[in-house]
Amino acid sequence: MTYANALVQGLLLGGLFALFACGLSLMFGVMEVINLAHGDIAVAAAYLAVVLVPLTHIPAVWIFVLVVPAFMVGGYFGQRLLIQRSLDEGPVTTLLVTFGLSVVLENVLLEVFTGNDQSLNIGSLVSGSFSVRGVILPYLSIMILGAALVALAAVQFFLSRTKTGRMVRAVADDREAAQLVGADYRHLFGIAAALASGTVALAGLALSMYTTVNPNTGPSYLLYGFAAVVIGGLGSLWGTLLGGMVLGVAMTMGSLVDPDFGAMLPYLVFLAVLAFRPRGLFPKKAIA
Amino acid sequence: MTLLELDCVTKRFGRVTVAESLSLEVAETELLGVVGPNGAGKTSLFSIISGDLEPDEGRVVFAGQVINRLGSASRCRLGIGRTYQVPRPFERMTVFENVLVAAQEGAGLRGRASGEQAYSSLETTGLAADANRPAGSLGLLSRKRLEMARALATRPRLLLLDEVAAGLTDPEVSELVAIVRWARSGASGAQPVAVVWVEHVVRALSGTTDRLICLDSGSVIADGRPEDVLADPAVRDVFLGTDEVTPARAQAEGPEVMHRESPTAAQQHSAQQHGAQQHSAQSPSARSLGTQPVGGQ
Numbered sequence: 033m034t035y036a037n038a039l040v041q042g043l044l045l046g047g048l049f050a051l052f053a054c055g056l057s058l059m060f061g062v063m064e065v066i067n068l069a070h071g072d073i074a075v076a077a078a079y080l081a082v083v084l085v086p087l088t089h090i091p092a093v094w095i096f097v098l099v100v101p102a103f104m105v106g107g108y109f110g111q112r113l114l115i116q117r118s119l120d121e122g123p124v125t126t127l128l129v130t131f132g133l134s135v136v137l138e139n140v141l142l143e144v145f146t147g148n149d150q151s152l153n154i155g156s157l158v159s160g161s162f163s164v165r166g167v168i169l170p171y172l173s174i175m176i177l178g179a180a181l182v183a184l185a186a187v188q189f190f191l192s193r194t195k196t197g198r199m200v201r202a203v204a205d206d207r208e209a210a211q212l213v214g215a216d217y218r219h220l221f222g223i224a225a226a227l228a229s230g231t232v233a234l235a236g237l238a239l240s241m242y243t244t245v246n247p248n249t250g251p252s253y254l255l256y257g258f259a260a261v262v263i264g265g266l267g268s269l270w271g272t273l274l275g276g277m278v279l280g281v282a283m284t285m286g287s288l289v290d291p292d293f294g295a296m297l298p299y300l301v302f303l304a305v306l307a308f309r310p311r312g313l314f315p316k317k318a319i320a
Numbered sequence: 321m322t323l324l325e326l327d328c329v330t331k332r333f334g335r336v337t338v339a340e341s342l343s344l345e346v347a348e349t350e351l352l353g354v355v356g357p358n359g360a361g362k363t364s365l366f367s368i369i370s371g372d373l374e375p376d377e378g379r380v381v382f383a384g385q386v387i388n389r390l391g392s393a394s395r396c397r398l399g400i401g402r403t404y405q406v407p408r409p410f411e412r413m414t415v416f417e418n419v420l421v422a423a424q425e426g427a428g429l430r431g432r433a434s435g436e437q438a439y440s441s442l443e444t445t446g447l448a449a450d451a452n453r454p455a456g457s458l459g460l461l462s463r464k465r466l467e468m469a470r471a472l473a474t475r476p477r478l479l480l481l482d483e484v485a486a487g488l489t490d491p492e493v494s495e496l497v498a499i500v501r502w503a504r505s506g507a508s509g510a511q512p513v514a515v516v517w518v519e520h521v522v523r524a525l526s527g528t529t530d531r532l533i534c535l536d537s538g539s540v541i542a543d544g545r546p547e548d549v550l551a552d553p554a555v556r557d558v559f560l561g562t563d564e565v566t567p568a569r570a571q572a573e574g575p576e577v578m579h580r581e582s583p584t585a586a587q588q589h590s591a592q593q594h595g596a597q598q599h600s601a602q603s604p605s606a607r608s609l610g611t612q613p614v615g616g617q
Contacts, residue, residue, distance in 0.1 A: 195424050195425075195430075195434075198413070198417055198420065198421050198424075199421055199424075199425055201410065201412065201413060201417075202410045202413065202418075202421045205410040205411060205412055205413065206408050206409075206410060206411075208372065208392075208408070209404065209408040209409075209410065210410070210421075211371075211391065211392040211393045211396070212370060212392055212393075212396055212401075212402050212471075213396060213421055213422035213425055213426045213470055213471075213473075213474055214393050214396040214397045214422070214425040214426030214427075214428075214474055215393055215421070215425050216391075216393045216394075217393070
């Protein structure tokens with residue numbers, strides 16, 4: 033029963049990792065940008081929520097209605113004004129710029145909010161659960177997985193069924209050829225960055241409900257995100273979800289042995305996948 | 321009426337000049353063929369027109385508007401369509417999606433209209449049956465068709481065709497030529513388009529174009545009726561300079577060295593040269609593309 037419990041908790045945790053990973057996958061798949069500030073954007077979103085909840089009296093569970101759109105707009109302009117300029121200079125510049133952004137975000141948060149842990153207070157929901165045949169199902173974890181499923185499905189739908197989404201895929205496939213059929217790739221890169229920023233903001237909110245965050249939390253979740261992307265297979269959104277679940281299960285199963293092992297096992301799995309299935313467990317060529 | 325005008329356009333990369341005070345006019349609905357040896361600046365010419373390259377000097381004017389500083393996406397929406405020499409479909413999308421994207425973004429169509437435009441472009445190019453296949457699974461001929469379908473779906477007023485015949489067999493070339501004619505005639509429902517067609521395989525052009533120019537080192541060295549251009553001593557000279565044939569053989573056979581792949585085409589041209597009065601007898605039908613000699617010896 034302990035194992036069944038750990039398995040289910042791990043699967044539920046997978047949703048959170050998938051939310052972190054989805055934007056990384058998009059940014060790399062569409063414009064070949066490795067965004068090192070990805071985790072810090074999530075943490076920034078959590079801090080924005082911490083500020084907004086007392087100001088607006090919107091319940092913490094619903095604060096995403098404000099935070100996610102704000103981060104989508106921010107993502108769009110961040111891409112157009114910052115990342116696009118570095119893209120024109122080459123891949124190393126892009127890496128440096130996103131690393132710089134990461135450092136700046138962390139230090140601004142540290143300056144404004146100090147290094148204390150923060151979390152979003154969602155009342156009794158944080159500890160509420162029900163059990164099915166002895167397996168404990170926390171409401172919050174189920175909510176987070178549900179949010180991840182909805183977000184991934186929405187991104188998937190956008191990319192495969194809408195006019196703009198198709199253009200994003202065309203630009204990801206061949207930027208020059210896409211321009212020749214009239215696509216403004218800068219705008220479409222902005223759209224992809226908006227999606228990436230929006231989904232990772234959602235991940236940040238979920239994280240700050242689930243546990244605490246501080247200004248230095250970002251990079252470790254950036255790593256989990258990368259691991260989920262690589263395990264799932266680059267460019268596949270549903271693969272990313274499965275990658276997240278593999279990570280989650282590795283974490284909870286490892287914790288059964290020893291809490292420290294629980295932190296380490298996901299990375300061992302990550303290394304094993306890199307060694308034996310370097311294209312991921314569910315490789316797919318296309319984004320989405 | 322002039323649709324496209326290049327006015328003293330120069331483009332250099334370091335010491336390499338791909339366009340040297342190049343001036344060129346293309347009239348509306350004209351079909352202009354462009355030939356030249358490797359490295360003559362043919363593809364660069366297209367890049368300058370389509371917006372992939374910005375010229376160092378000179379003006380590019382399309383439909384009365386100077387477009388030097390417009391990006392290729394904006395130029396596409398203005399009505400300049402281009403195909404690549406090596407087809408570049410969006411491999412991870414279906415054939416239909418490839419063309420749909422072009423109809424929506426390039427031609428600015430929405431909803432049903434975009435779907436209909438996409439489908440008619442596929443029909444024009446004979447790809448309708450493959451609409452739902454992933455574009456990455458297509459063979460070379462189908463990729464070339466898709467390249468053309470995608471360009472047509474943007475509803476161009478000017479279509480730039482880059483070495484459509486390269487890598488194809490004679491019957492395949494004839495098929496693509498037929499598609500170009502069909503598209504140009506306006507029979508597909510769209511307005512008639514002007515075509516600039518760069519080709520290394522000259523026989524694909526002869527009999528199809530009204531006018532031919534020959535490029536060398538980024539300059540136009542001959543401009544006129546195809547048979548006159550191919551007979552031009554300067555043009556012959558340029559092709560002699562390549563290592564495609566030995567000078568002795570080239571001298572013996574004249575400008576047809578450009579298409580050593582096809583002895584029949586060579587024969588056709590010699591036939592025309594030897595019987596000058598036969599020029600007007602050249603049939604403009606696709607069937608004459610190097611498959612049979614037109615003029616008698």
